[in-house]
Amino acid sequence: MTAQQNTSTQAEAPAAAAAPGTATATAPPARNGIRLRAPELTGRRWINTGGEDLTLQDLRGKIVLLDFWTFCCINCLHVLDELRPIEEKYGDVLVTIGVHSPKFEFERTVEAVDQAVERYGVEHIVLDDPDLVTWQAYTARAWPTLTLIDPEGYIVASMSGEGHSAGLASLIEELAAEHEAKGTLHRGDGPYVPPAPVERDLSYPGKVIRLADVPGHEGNLLVADSGHHSLVEFDPNGTRILQRIGTGVRGRTDGADDTAQFSEPGGITELPRDLADAAGYDLVIADTVNHLLRGVRLGAPGEAAVVTTLAGTGEQFMVGAHDNVTDKPGAQAPFEEPGTAIKLSSPWDVLWSAESERVVIAMAGNHTIWDFDPRTGVVRQLSGTMxxxxxxxxxxxxxxxxxxxxxxxxxxxxxxxxxxxxxxxxxxxxxxxxxxxxxxxxxxxxxxxxxxxxxxxxxxxxxxxxxxxxxxxxxxxxxxxxxxxxxxxxxxxxxxxxxxxxxxxxxxxxxxxxxxxxxxxxxxxxxxxxxxxxxxxxxxxxxxxxxxxxxxxxTTRPATTIGDGALEIEVGFTVPTGQKLDDRWGDPTHLQVSSTPPELIASGAGGQDGMSRSLTLNPEVRSGVLHITARAASCDGEPGGEIPLHAACHLYQQDWGIPVELEAGGDDVLRLDLRGTN
Incomplete structure (x- = not known):
């Protein structure tokens, strides 16, 4: 038996769906012989539509991408940024809908969702789904989950986690060509209506410090004005703005304060005076969405501040990828590399540690702590497994x-x-x-x-x-x-x-x-x-x-009923068109399995290669959460051929936390999809 969740029943697809992308149904033939009608979108309200409610019928002729997200989730925030260039490139055929599906109680509130949409610059329509109605209809099991719907209203792909931008672009190209030829594609503007801009001194400030020893700035406050993509220096009372560092436009340009750019900067820390003089900058900034550490030299009052890049390449570190370190393919943890040669992952806060004489980094994007040595420019992984x-x-x-x-x-x-x-x-x-x-x-x-x-x-x-x-x-x-x-x-x-x-x-x-x-x-x-x-x-x-x-x-989500003995975990992964699995360093797939409580799994927990796992569950523990992390690596190339020397490579990853209830005679197979297509 196979563990499933229920889905909405559609006139053209009466069968219940399993995990996203694995369902079958009786329907007109499709590209692979299976067509599943997309369930209707149901929630509390719509955001960024100018007050209009929408149905899937209203979107016929458009390729629709559903992004099941919640704003606490760093992986969901990564996907928001992965989608920006796709939305820009395919804006005349693609409608993206963020289905906000909360984890925390606070995330259920109207005000919190509205603020998150503004805070993170979500430039597509959003369905507020506090009761997880649409989440359950599409059998989503993880944040984030992406579901692609064709112009005729059928589900064609579902994928969990990060790193799907290249595969998505390929699918959108295929769908646009197919439905343009059929006459079922409608080009033109979608239903997104941008909100009116709001003028403020600060917009979603993230972190604040008091400057101690920077000459001419002693006692002043420095704030990461995250929503304005800049830093703001205030007088000691916090009542008067002295200077703004950054243009206020999202970007990653170095230079003087009126040309430099950040993307949702976070933590700020000040270096000791002697070290700052030697290094040539006073402050280290966690430039979160750029995946960078930046240095800022404030200069004397009246002089322009100068921003430089200290660490990171501007691309996100992907766990298990073989290109996280420049010119060191296959480098693995623990990392200790020149800062500008290694990718970072959403550094959220930074702190000068007098004990270690390094800048400590809260690397939110891969759940770790790193540090940076201003003397050598070296970044290293300090704590955490990812x-x-x-x-x-x-x-x-x-x-x-x-x-x-x-x-x-x-x-x-x-x-x-x-x-x-x-x-x-x-x-x-x-x-x-x-x-x-x-x-x-x-x-x-x-x-x-x-x-x-x-x-x-x-x-x-x-x-x-x-x-x-x-x-x-x-x-x-x-x-x-x-x-x-x-x-x-x-x-x-x-x-x-x-x-x-x-x-x-x-x-x-x-x-x-x-x-x-x-x-x-x-x-x-x-x-x-x-x-x-x-x-x-x-x-x-x-x-x-x-x-x-x-x-x-x-966190309350519907539990999946499984048997109280042997359990097979099977994770589906379909390589996108134009890519092949990257097997140059061995098996490019990996599963990590654990549980809460740990006693739920009697045997089979831990990490190993492959996309399936045999577990033995403890029948004395009747409920809990299975934590499953799947990774798969691919590169541009044709199946059966060699991967070109300078091919672009891609890392797909998802963490599932699946509430389960054990029942004698329950399902003995749990199927998940990292990336599935219909």
């Missing part, structure tokens, strides 16, 4: 697992606090020995707003963190709209403030001429980057913190 999850490390020999590392802060003892957003966790890394411990948080699908003992406390997608003068930790609990506090001595969590609009970072502000006394600590306050309010907000530290008990939650 597997997504929550696993601690007793030493560097037992690598930790993270999930979208998003915030960094130094601790007084030389360790580093980490906001691990997708596990809603506060973690602690010791860069000296590689140990990682979780202070607050349980796993990928557990969150909430619950204070009290740390083991029972819950956060919801935190993005920022800062150590307070008393040694406790302030956490920007982003999706709860709160600042939380963790006390390492009592191992308890409390709430310092709530009612904030997506706080993304915290700066501790000490009184002028502070000397580190208890009185200074009592007079300290917080400056919060209140991202969705587009402002910096001063927050006092109350003498007595709140204790909130709104409970723990879990």
């Amino acid at each position: 597997n997504e999850g929550l696993r601690d490390s007793a030493s560097s020999d037992e690598p930790a697992w993270y999930a979208q590392t998003s915030g960094l802060a130094p601790a007084a003892d030389g360790t580093i606090w980490i906001a691990d957003s997708e596990t809603s966790a506060l973690r602690r890394l010791d860069p000296r020995d590689g140990t990682v411990t979780t202070q607050v948080g349980v796993g990928l699908f557990d969150f909430g707003f619950q204070d009290g003992p740390a083991a029972e406390a819950r956060l919801q997608h935190p993005l920022g963190v800062a150590e307070l003068p008393d040694g406790s930790v302030a956490i920007a609990d982003t999706y709860n709209g709160a600042v939380r506090r963790y006390d390492p001595l009592t191992k308890t969590v409390s709430t310092l403030a709530r009612g904030l609009a997506e706080p993304s970072d915290i700066l501790v502000v000490l009184p002028e001429h502070a000397e580190g006394t208890a009185a200074d600590a009592r007079e300290a306050h917080l400056l919060v980057a209140e991202s969705a309010a587009h402002q910096l907000t001063a927050v006092s530290i109350p003498a007595e913190a709140l204790v909130v008990a709104e409970g723990a939650q879990q």
Whole structure:
């Protein structure tokens, strides 16, 4: 038996569908003999349509691409950027619809979805699907999932994860040619209606620091104005803009402040003065969507700031790909390479570590921690396996697992606090020995707003963190709209403030001429980057913190019923036209399988090559989540032939977290699609 999810029943396709791209149905013949009518699109409302509701019938004649996404998910954000050139090139035949399918409770709210569409520059129509109606109709199982529908309304392909842009372009070309010849293709503008622009000083500010030792800039605030693709320097009070660095247009140009470009910059850190003078730049910036580290030399007041590229190639690091390092095909982890020779993956925050004398990088895109040495320009992988999850490390020999590392802060003892957003966790890394411990948080699908003992406390997608003068930790609990506090001595969590609009970072502000006394600590306050309010907000530290008990939650999606013994996992992957599997270094496919709780899998967990796996499940564990990561590598070339020397190569990857329930006699095969075509 094969594990399936139900799909909408269509007049022309009465059969239920399995995982995307694997369904069969009785329908008119198609390119491979199977045609499945696309289910209707159902949700709460439409965005970017000028107030109009749409049906698939309204889109007949267009190639339709459904992007099942949720805005917490870094892989979904990667796909948004992968789609931009495709949407531009095929805009006269292609309509992209982002089907927003939330993971976290906060992502179900109307305001949050609207803000995400604006924040990430989503320039296509969006269906808001808070109850996952369309998600279930299309049997989506992972964020992101892409489904392609032809001009006659039939599903022709479904694919999960990242890296599908080349294959998508090929399919769109084929569909456009086929349906132009049939007379069923309509060229022209689609239903997308851009929103009216809004003028603001800041737009979704990400991170903020106070400049310490940059001559002529001491005490000023520097803000990553992420939505404006720039940096903004304020006076010490945060009330007057002194300069803006960057044109405000998304790009990656180096140069003076009025020509330099960023793409959604994030973390900022200042180098020690002697090192900055030697390196030639004062600041290191996490240029998140460009997958770069940038250096900024501020210069004397009145002089132009200068931006340079320090690390990254501008292309995204893809786990398992053989071209992540320039001129070193097949290089594998752990990486230690010249910064401009290696690809990065959505660096979200950066921190100067006095302990390691390096810039520490929260590499959100591949769930790791890296560092950068300004003296040598070398980047290295410091912590993490690139597997997504929550696993601690007793030493560097037992690598930790993270999930979208998003915030960094130094601790007084030389360790580093980490906001691990997708596990809603506060973690602690010791860069000296590689140990990682979780202070607050349980796993990928557990969150909430619950204070009290740390083991029972819950956060919801935190993005920022800062150590307070008393040694406790302030956490920007982003999706709860709160600042939380963790006390390492009592191992308890409390709430310092709530009612904030997506706080993304915290700066501790000490009184002028502070000397580190208890009185200074009592007079300290917080400056919060209140991202969705587009402002910096001063927050006092109350003498007595709140204790909130709104409970723990879990991501809820329909569970897949499977048997309570042997289980076969089969992942489908169809190589796009014009490509072949890249087998130059062995099997180009790989599966990593684990579970929550770990006891769910009795045998068969771990990583190995191939796209299938035999598991034995523990019948005493009746429910849980299977975590499955699939990767496949291909290059441009013809099947049966050699891969050309300078062929473009492609890495396809997806992480599934599949809720399962065990039942005697249940399905013993679980089929998934990394890339399937009909």
